[in-house]
Amino acid sequence: MSETVLSMRGVTRDYAVGGAFRKKATLRALRGIDLTVDRGRTLGLVGESGCGKSTLARILLGIEDPTAGTVLVSGRPIQEYERLARARLIQPVFQDPYSSLNPRMSVEAIIGAPLKVRGEGTAASRRARVHEMAGEVGLPRHLVEAYPSQLSGGQRQRVAIARALIGEPEILICDEPTSALDVSVQSQILNLLHRLKQELNLTMILISHNLAVVHHLADEVAVMYLGQIVERGDADAIFERPCHPYSDALLKAVLPPRAGARLPELGLEAEFPSPVNPPSGCAFHPRCPKADALCTEVDPNPAGIDPVFRCHHPNNFGAAAHPTRAAG
Ligand code: ADP
Numbered sequence: 001m002s003e004t005v006l007s008m009r010g011v012t013r014d015y016a017v018g019g020a021f022r023k024k025a026t027l028r029a030l031r032g033i034d035l036t037v038d039r040g041r042t043l044g045l046v047g048e049s050g051c052g053k054s055t056l057a058r059i060l061l062g063i064e065d066p067t068a069g070t071v072l073v074s075g076r077p078i079q080e081y082e083r084l085a086r087a088r089l090i091q092p093v094f095q096d097p098y099s100s101l102n103p104r105m106s107v108e109a110i111i112g113a114p115l116k117v118r119g120e121g122t123a124a125s126r127r128a129r130v131h132e133m134a135g136e137v138g139l140p141r142h143l144v145e146a147y148p149s150q151l152s153g154g155q156r157q158r159v160a161i162a163r164a165l166i167g168e169p170e171i172l173i174c175d176e177p178t179s180a181l182d183v184s185v186q187s188q189i190l191n192l193l194h195r196l197k198q199e200l201n202l203t204m205i206l207i208s209h210n211l212a213v214v215h216h217l218a219d220e221v222a223v224m225y226l227g228q229i230v231e232r233g234d235a236d237a238i239f240e241r242p243c244h245p246y247s248d249a250l251l252k253a254v255l256p257p258r259a260g261a262r263l264p265e266l267g268l269e270a271e272f273p274s275p276v277n278p279p280s281g282c283a284f285h286p287r288c289p290k291a292d293a294l295c296t297e298v299d300p301n302p303a304g305i306d307p308v309f310r311c312h313h314p315n316n317f318g319a320a321a322h323p324t325r326a327a328g
């Protein structure tokens with residue numbers, strides 16, 4: 001039976017921007033996010049830079065509170081967890097392994113820190129566990145004594161992953177975990193995450209602006225645009241039959257997969273809009289090849305079952321892709 005581990009309902013996050021010289025304004029980084037992830041599943045979260053992916057990650061990690069809405073982790077509101085209890089359950093891997101590791105601490109101290117903070121075991125037993133974990137993530141033995149400055153980007157990211165997993169969390173939130181790495185190393189780190197996820201039955205959120213990165217690992221995909229999820233469903237289905245014109249554009253931009261970490265030009269008309277002043281109706285309409293008068297006026301409600309999409313004129317792949325439309 002599937003069991004929901006993470007859920008977000010109506011999650012909104014506002015930031016106050018402007019100030020001394022500019023007029024104060026509200027930037028709505030998340031606009032009513034509904035999301036659930038079941039135990040052992042990997043959700044790929046994709047969308048262009050600025051669409052709200054990292055904000056969503058910070059809220060799931062409890063680093064920030066939502067302005068409105070609820071976040072449940074294992075059935076409990078995330079704010080109710082005491083810090084250590086939360087860290088035991090959910091751990092991050094961030095984009096930049098150069099700034100996320102303390103340069104004054106040895107690899108051994110970095111990986112072992114979560115156990116030390118909790119006062120688990122003896123110094124000797126923690127040390128043994130660190131060595132075991134280093135082996136698990138493919139870090140050469142001698143590097144356990146090293147300092148971050150002596151490691152490559154890929155090795156640093158292995159250290160970050162070991163630190164995240166040593167306390168045996170249930171949930172791993174990876175925010176662009178390979179974006180700062182050389183192309184040749186990216187697939188090694190993705191393969192490592194893939195193996196660990198299966199061995200440890202982790203529930204994972206994998207954030208990337210690059211759909212190709214997500215396709216490799218995700219069971220499900222959520223496509224974000226300007227603080228909303230515009231399409232959500234089985235990863236293979238979305239890769240084969242994207243319903244939303246935005247998912248379509250994102251997919252076309254990564255096919256054939258480019259080596260570079262940055263998303264190629266989407267070939268869409270207008271620029272990414274400002275979350276301070278989102279477009280009327282469907283937020284995607286100024287860039288959408290299918291937009292008509294309805295799209296400029298009415299924000300579409302989510303439709304469909306799997307996938308769920310938010311569009312007045314979804315790509316039509318026949319009844320199978322649109323169970324609710326076929327029924328109606
Ligand atoms: P992504 O990770 O998808 O690139 P972010 O979540 O970082 O997107 O940002 C979403 C939006 O929220 C952007 O417009 C960004 O400028 C804004 N934003 C993020 N954090 C802050 C903050 N602390 N203060 C003000 N604006 C922010």
Ligand code: MG
Binds near residue numbers: 053054055
């Ligand atoms: Mg980000």
